Amino acid sequence: MSEGTGRGRARGRAAARGQQPQQQMQTTGRAVTRTQAPVGGPGAAGSGGPPPGGRVGAAGGSKPPPPGFQRQQQQQQQPLPSHGRAAHRGAGGGDTAASLHTKFARMQVQDEGKEGAAGGNSRQIGRGASRGRREIGVPSTEIIKTKPDSCLSKIGTSGNVIRLTANYFRILTKPDYTLYQYRVDFKPEEDRTAVKRALMKIHQKQIGPGYIFDGTLLYTFRRLYPNPLELYSKRDHDDVNIQIIIKLVGDIRHGDYHYLQIYNIIIKKCLRNLNLQLLNRNYFDREARMQIPEYQLEVWPGYLTSMRQHDGGILLCTEIVHKVIRRDNAHVVLAQITRKDSRKYKEMFQAEIVGQVVLTTYGNPKTYRVDDVDFQATPLSTFDYKGQQVTYVDYYKNKYGVTIINKQQPMIVSLSKARDIRAGQESQIYLVPELCQMTGITDEMRANNVLMKSMADHTRLNAEARQRKLLQFNERFHSVKENIEELQNWQLQLDKNLVQFEARRLPPEKIIQGNNVAYLAENVDWTNQLRSNPLLVTGVLDHWVVVTLKRSVRDTQGFVQLIQKAGNGMSFRIGQPRIEEIMDDRAGSVIEALDRILARDVPKLVMCVVSNNRADRYNAIKKKTNVDRPVPSQVLCAKTMTRKGAMSIATKVAIQLSCKIGGAPWSVDLPLQGLMVVGYDVCHDSQSKAKSFGAMVASLNKPLSRYFSTVTHHSSGEEVFNDLALNIGKAIHKFSQVNSSLPSKIIIYRDGVGEGQLHTVMKQEIQAVTSAVKELYKGEEAKLAFIIVTKRLNTRLFFGRNNPPAGTVVDDCITHPEKYDFFLVSQSVRQGSVSPTGYNVVYDTSGLTPDKMQRLSYKMTHMYYNWSGTVRVPAPCQYAHKLAFLVGQNIHRTPNTELENLLYFL
Numbered sequence: 001m002s003e004g005t006g007r008g009r010a011r012g013r014a015a016a017r018g019q020q021p022q023q024q025m026q027t028t029g030r031a032v033t034r035t036q037a038p039v040g041g042p043g044a045a046g047s048g049g050p051p052p053g054g055r056v057g058a059a060g061g062s063k064p065p066p067p068g069f070q071r072q073q074q075q076q077q078q079p080l081p082s083h084g085r086a087a088h089r090g091a092g093g094g095d096t097a098a099s100l101h102t103k104f105a106r107m108q109v110q111d112e113g114k115e116g117a118a119g120g121n122s123r124q125i126g127r128g129a130s131r132g133r134r135e136i137g138v139p140s141t142e143i144i145k146t147k148p149d150s151c152l153s154k155i156g157t158s159g160n161v162i163r164l165t166a167n168y169f170r171i172l173t174k175p176d177y178t179l180y181q182y183r184v185d186f187k188p189e190e191d192r193t194a195v196k197r198a199l200m201k202i203h204q205k206q207i208g209p210g211y212i213f214d215g216t217l218l219y220t221f222r223r224l225y226p227n228p229l230e231l232y233s234k235r236d237h238d239d240v241n242i243q244i245i246i247k248l249v250g251d252i253r254h255g256d257y258h259y260l261q262i263y264n265i266i267i268k269k270c271l272r273n274l275n276l277q278l279l280n281r282n283y284f285d286r287e288a289r290m291q292i293p294e295y296q297l298e299v300w301p302g303y304l305t306s307m308r309q310h311d312g313g314i315l316l317c318t319e320i321v322h323k324v325i326r327r328d329n330a331h332v333v334l335a336q337i338t339r340k341d342s343r344k345y346k347e348m349f350q351a352e353i354v355g356q357v358v359l360t361t362y363g364n365p366k367t368y369r370v371d372d373v374d375f376q377a378t379p380l381s382t383f384d385y386k387g388q389q390v391t392y393v394d395y396y397k398n399k400y401g402v403t404i405i406n407k408q409q410p411m412i413v414s415l416s417k418a419r420d421i422r423a424g425q426e427s428q429i430y431l432v433p434e435l436c437q438m439t440g441i442t443d444e445m446r447a448n449n450v451l452m453k454s455m456a457d458h459t460r461l462n463a464e465a466r467q468r469k470l471l472q473f474n475e476r477f478h479s480v481k482e483n484i485e486e487l488q489n490w491q492l493q494l495d496k497n498l499v500q501f502e503a504r505r506l507p508p509e510k511i512i513q514g515n516n517v518a519y520l521a522e523n524v525d526w527t528n529q530l531r532s533n534p535l536l537v538t539g540v541l542d543h544w545v546v547v548t549l550k551r552s553v554r555d556t557q558g559f560v561q562l563i564q565k566a567g568n569g570m571s572f573r574i575g576q577p578r579i580e581e582i583m584d585d586r587a588g589s590v591i592e593a594l595d596r597i598l599a600r601d602v603p604k605l606v607m608c609v610v611s612n613n614r615a616d617r618y619n620a621i622k623k624k625t626n627v628d629r630p631v632p633s634q635v636l637c638a639k640t641m642t643r644k645g646a647m648s649i650a651t652k653v654a655i656q657l658s659c660k661i662g663g664a665p666w667s668v669d670l671p672l673q674g675l676m677v678v679g680y681d682v683c684h685d686s687q688s689k690a691k692s693f694g695a696m697v698a699s700l701n702k703p704l705s706r707y708f709s710t711v712t713h714h715s716s717g718e719e720v721f722n723d724l725a726l727n728i729g730k731a732i733h734k735f736s737q738v739n740s741s742l743p744s745k746i747i748i749y750r751d752g753v754g755e756g757q758l759h760t761v762m763k764q765e766i767q768a769v770t771s772a773v774k775e776l777y778k779g780e781e782a783k784l785a786f787i788i789v790t791k792r793l794n795t796r797l798f799f800g801r802n803n804p805p806a807g808t809v810v811d812d813c814i815t816h817p818e819k820y821d822f823f824l825v826s827q828s829v830r831q832g833s834v835s836p837t838g839y840n841v842v843y844d845t846s847g848l849t850p851d852k853m854q855r856l857s858y859k860m861t862h863m864y865y866n867w868s869g870t871v872r873v874p875a876p877c878q879y880a881h882k883l884a885f886l887v888g889q890n891i892h893r894t895p896n897t898e899l900e901n902l903l904y905f906l
Contacts (some may be wrong), residue, residue, distance in 0.1 A: 016817075022023060057704060110858055134831040144758050145841040146788075154811050154841075156851035159504035165798040166814050167470055168315040169305070171263070179252040179262060179493070184218050187243040190235075199233040207230065207246075210489030212265050218246065222491070224830050258316070263307045265318065266490055268481040271303065274476060279359070279367050285321055286365075290458045294325040295451050297441075299458045303473060304794055312813035315499060319794040320469050322440055322459045330358055330433035331409055346375055358412065358436035362400040368473055369433060371411035379404045379432055383409070392432060402435065409433050461834040464801040470498060499570045501813035503797075505805055506858050511671045512536065512703070514571060518669075521862060524806040525827050525869040531651055532569035537664040537705055541567075541604060542575035544834035547593050549607035552638045562650035563657070570651075570665070572658050577607070577672050585610045587620040594621070598629040604661050607634040609641070619890045626886075628683065630896035632660035632904045659865045659903045664735040666704030667867075668859045674744030675738060677704060678737050679876025680724065681751040683888035691715055693722065693894075695884035697876045698731035699900075700738045704863055707879065707903060708734045712888050712895050725768035732776055734901075745783045745846050746773065747856065749877045752786050758842075761788070766843050786843035787854070788874050796833045797825065801899040803834040806870060807856050810836065820844065822854055826861035826870045837872050866906050882906065 100127040112463065190196050191408075193215035199211055206229070211220040221577075228247035235242060252258040257426055276283035284302030291604075302763050304319040330353060337352060338345040353370050360366050379396075382389040392411075396402040412431040421427055445451055461469065474496055475820055477483055487493060508520045514534030548556040560577060567574040583591050587835075590608060599605065608621055618635055625633035633656060640649060655665050678698040685691035700706040708731050712723040735743050748769070753761050766786050795814065804825045811822040823836035841856055848856065860874030871878050883905045887895065 002605065002720060018567065028162060043329050059458045081755070094652055094666070111790075120866065131503070137391075144762070145757065146840060147738065147818055147820045148841065148844045149839070150844055151189065151820040151850070152435055154850045155816070155823065156504065156809060156811055156854045158851050158855055159506040159809065161502050162505050162799060162804070162808065163500060164503045164808070164810065165498045165500050165800075166810075167319055167466070167796040167798075168310075168317050168499040168795075169474060169497075169816055170312070170499050171316065171849075172313040172495050173491060174254075175221075175491040176254045178254070178353070179219050179221055179259065180223055180248060181250040181252060182218040182224065182246045183249045184213065184216060185245045185247075187245070188240070190242065194680070195235065199235070199244060199494060202233060203231045207290060209485075210487040212578070213691055214264060216248075219252075220564060230427065231828070240622070243500050250646065251791070257309075260307055260309060261488075263314070263492070264305075266486060266492065267305050270477060270882050271305065271479070272488055273480045273482045273486075274833045276302070277365060279323060282321055282323075283668075284321075289325070292451075292454055293456070294552065295448075295454070297451075297455070298325040299323070299455065300325060306794065309816050309817065310813065311815050312499060315814065316494065317794055318470055318473060319639040319796065320461060320473075324439060325359060325454070326438040326440075327360070328438055330412060330431075330436040330438060333438065334409065334433055336760075346373075349373060353412070357439045358431065359439050360431070361435050361437050362396065362402050365437075368412075368414040368429060368436075371413055371415040373410050374413050374481060375410040376413040377430060379407050379411075379434075392430075396432070396435070404432060404434055406434060413435060425487060450461070456832075463798045463803050463833050464794075466833045467498065467798055467801075471496075480722060498798075501810075503808055503812075504806070505809045506807035506809055506855060508807065509859055511667070511862065514667065515608060516536065520871075524826070524862075527868040528704060530655075530868045531566070531569055535655070535658060535663060535665045536667055536703065537662070538570070538572045538658060539661050539663050540573050541661060542601045543601075544577045544607065545580055545597050545603045546577045546606040546607045546609065547580045547582060548595070549585055549611060549638065552609055552611075552641075553579060553581060555638060555641050559636075561644065561648060562647055562867065563654050563895075566647065566651040567658075570654065570655060570658075572663065574654065574657070578603075585617065587614075587617040590617060591624055594624050594629070598624075598631065602629070602631055605632045605634065607636060607657075609636050609638055611638050613637055617888075621779060622886065623891045625636070625892065626891055626895045626899065626904065627893050628896075630898040632899070632902060634660070655868075656906050659906050662706075662902055664703070665865055667703035667705055668862050670704065670859065672745060672856075673702065674698070674730065674739070675704075676743035676746050677703070677874070677876050678728065678731060678746065678748040679751070679878070679880040680748075681880040681884045683881075683884035685807040685892055686889045687892055693884050694727075695880045695887065696724065696727045696731065698728075698735070699734055699876065704875075706738070706901070707876070709879070709883055709900050709903075710897075710906070711883060713894055725772035728769055729776060733774070742777065745785075745844065747785045747846070747880040749787050749789050749857075749860070749874045751789045751791075751873060751877045751881060753790070754821070758788065762842055768841070781845060784843065785841060785846040785848065787853075787857070788838075788840040788842055789877055790838040790840070791835075791872055793823075793835055793838050795823065795836060795838075797823070797836055798833070804836075805828045805857060808836070809858075810852065811854070820850075822850070822856055824854065824861075825856060826869075826872060863904065879903065879905075 049310060053401070093261075143600045151361075180341065184196070184200070186196060188200070190199070196215050197213060200207070200218075207218070207224065208220055208222040210222070211218055213219075224246060228245050231244040231246070233244065234240065252262075271283045272278070274283070275287070277286045278284075279300075279302070282302050284300040286300060286532075289298045289300045300323045302321045302323060304317075304321050306317045307314060308317070333352060334345070334349050337348045341348060350373050354372065356370050358370060360368070364610050379392040382391050385395060393404050393407055396404060409432070412433055414428060414429040414431060417426050441451075441455075448774050452477065474494070477494070478496065490895065508522050508524075510518050511521050511526050511529070512518045513530070514536050517533045519529050536817050546556060546560065564574045564576075580593050580597060582589050590610070594606065594608075597603070606625060610617060621633060623634055625631050634653070636653070643649065676699055680694060680696040680698060682692050685693065691713065692715075693713055695709065695711045697709045700708055706814075710727050710730060712727060714723065717811070727904045728746075732742060732746075750761065769786070770782075770784065774780070776782075792892050797808065797810065799805065806826060806828045808825040809822055810824075816819050820841040822839050824839060825834055825836045827834075841853060841855075844853075846853075857874055861870045861872070864878045865875075865877035866878075866882075873881075886905050887893070
């Protein structure tokens, strides 16, 4: 078809103040350490990381090099010309104690020895206490309370009750013990987390079997005596006597979200017992990898787990995930690019690899994101390792037994994350391309339909297969003795069956077209009925121009006739266009033709037939017609006109043309009066990471067939749409012009909000919108609802061995007690496993019951005019995404305001 259808340790180490206890327990032992490098971070033995020293911090307790560390490079003739250097950004100056990526959020803590109210049910005792939210090696499990006070119940009533299964396992036991939080200090200081864990492990009898230690803080449900507790151990490699001081700093009562963090850490420990490979935050089964030899690819199956409090109790969400690993390494990519163009290979290699994720092939594999390439550094470059200058070649040979073949290749640069820098890691990590396997797929691979189908055969699991694999994971989890003991130590028990619950299937919606034609969308696809019935609102396309290549004139004329025929069947009259011939379709040639056309007489619509989908040409056409000279435009590939099923394509094009000049093909039954539905989304500018475009689309009439759209540019690069309140005001003003009254209810669907941005959206966006609306309504409280829409969920739903039918609503069990939320399956999914869309009502004065809110959301998924079926999100959200994407990816400017009353972006 033509244009797509839319788719450290924390700062502030607390010194152990206060009186020494009268009695001290002294225990001496010896910690066994396999390596002098920090274990668990890059550079550790078996970690798969780069060498310590100049890139990631010195091993063996030696100090990391200062910012601006200069490498010594041997002067040898290099086969590849090199110049330039990756900019050093400094060591970051972070704390050096390794931790499980811990972060502290600030909160008030009372003086030592006094009990302070520190949020939740935790009690903070003395210095060293956790300052509020603390993430311990897992994503934050804290749920922000977003449930409006007006919501007494979120359970709907419409539809038929059905029984569903989800990819959750229930925690059967509910421990009510208190978790004690201890600060652990080492004298002399020890920066390596693995060494500190080894020093602690030999005192397991005193501490107890069930504890969590991240290198700084220790959590256990046993009270340790005396307080502080002093233990003594010796480091194996230097025989230094280490004093360990364990001091109570707080406790965590049952119900506090810290409990869930501890549960997540316990599950992660159990996953490590399954011999799985940790890549980023998920665990993958390297032994079960699937080969696609014809494309030199491997697909690694893995598991994503997250434990949270739900309405049905504490549930462990488990999802089957996959990671694509390419057999070629970064050096192979460099060699291929060099053969293509030996003069510009540096620029081409950087453009190809920067932003990619690579997997180290030695030791314990680890993934890194590529941020730069240093063409001055080679494997023969040296760095400081234990006080000596060592080359990368010798380091990898001695430590991993790996021989680097090409000793003149440039080095890949990966910038460390802030949390890793705080943990003592260098700000820059240098990697050898030859030892870095590529991951993910390229655009070229993505365009290969045969390859994508082959990958889908391995990764796209249907409902029955996904449930089977989840149960196999559970059986494997319980088959490991260490896992059973670990759960017993913490008085936990994991259910062996997937959670089951009751949901509802909403009744099918009524589609309304012209001449009062109405029918039920039984299979959420009404393409056949649409073709043979009049459109809801039609205009007359009597003055339009088609720009086409001279060699494609005959095909163009034939396709125009098909469009006219399809329009006649839907009571949409399409006149004969003026054909403008061009000799070639270079961007400049097409723009010259458009300038000639628009200089004479601006038509209702311009359609450009081009030979292929080159982005520069498409961008130029859209800039000309959407910014410089406002006129609705349609871009069509010439090969589309001669495809099999050309009549079906012509029908869809005819509907798009109708919408772009102010028409509307259908509506749904909407009983609410004075309703304005708003959707908005944000898209980053593809040319500048610092720029973003926020698009808002709002309905203007009762059938929701007319829309007002606007785009706002902001340079923060954040997802938060700061100008939302201003644009809502514009939409309300336009609504009042069309209807001679203000909207009685405003429903706002907000897309593109991550969990970490929810607090900002609630504090800034909602407050600004409500204030602006109240001002327009002269102090009266407007009936307003603000709903966060989330598509990327790990939740999977099953209806027996199949996917749930379209219209399935889940508002209990797997929902959250602190949210007014529900899940909605709006499409009929026949391949793979369906992922529902999540709706979180964070503000609501609309007066709509939960049942009406759910039904309205389902109705809105029927209103996207680019597809004669349902979509995953409400139509205004999809329109806003389509508009934001067009501006951010193609035109990079705010569109002309003369088009804001048309769906020109379809």
